[in-house]
Amino acid sequence: MPGSLKEETALLLQDYFQHRGGGAALPPSATAATLRRAAAELERRERPFFRSCAPLARAEPREAAALLRRVAAQLEADGGLNWGRLLALVVFAGTLAAALAERGCGEGPRRLAEALAAYLAEERGEWLREHGGWDGFCRFFGRHGSQPADQNSTISNAIMAAAGFGIAGLAFLLVVR
């Protein structure tokens, strides 16, 4: 049902925008928590670029929403959509929403969330459904590696396993020779 996907997307985006703007409420769902975490990590890694985007939201919410749609359309014009591109688009929208809110435009974040939700659920709804909807997003970003501690643990496990194979290989060579 496109309506429910659109509503779910709008709620998730509004929660992320509020959180980005300093809202202290707990995430309403596991998906919202995953979106907050993955988006915060991407924003932290690419902070100079996202900061440079804030001045683009100099106009009113309607114009910012139109800009967001133009960027979204060009973003996927080459190579389509993937979860990473979708996340980058959400963080970009969050940057515009935060900039509008800072300028005292309280309805800016809501308008941007609605515009992006309409774009994702209506124009890219087929792609979203094919990839499992927001549950698919959760599986992609939520399972491993979204938490820095998890990433360290996963990478440490990989390094330990590689070192183990290396030592076993050396021991084997010594025994054979």
Add this chain to the structure above:
Amino acid sequence: MPCRTLRKSAQPARQAVAECALELRRIGDKADLRQRILNLIAKLFCPKT
């Protein structure tokens, strides 16, 4: 000439949108690939999780 003025001011805006989309695409593709690799490593070395 209003039309000409409009075209002139629209040009940098279009360029900004194109540059922004290009950079977001690069950032998104990098994040996607990074997460795919992390998921693959996790699948190989932590299959139970």
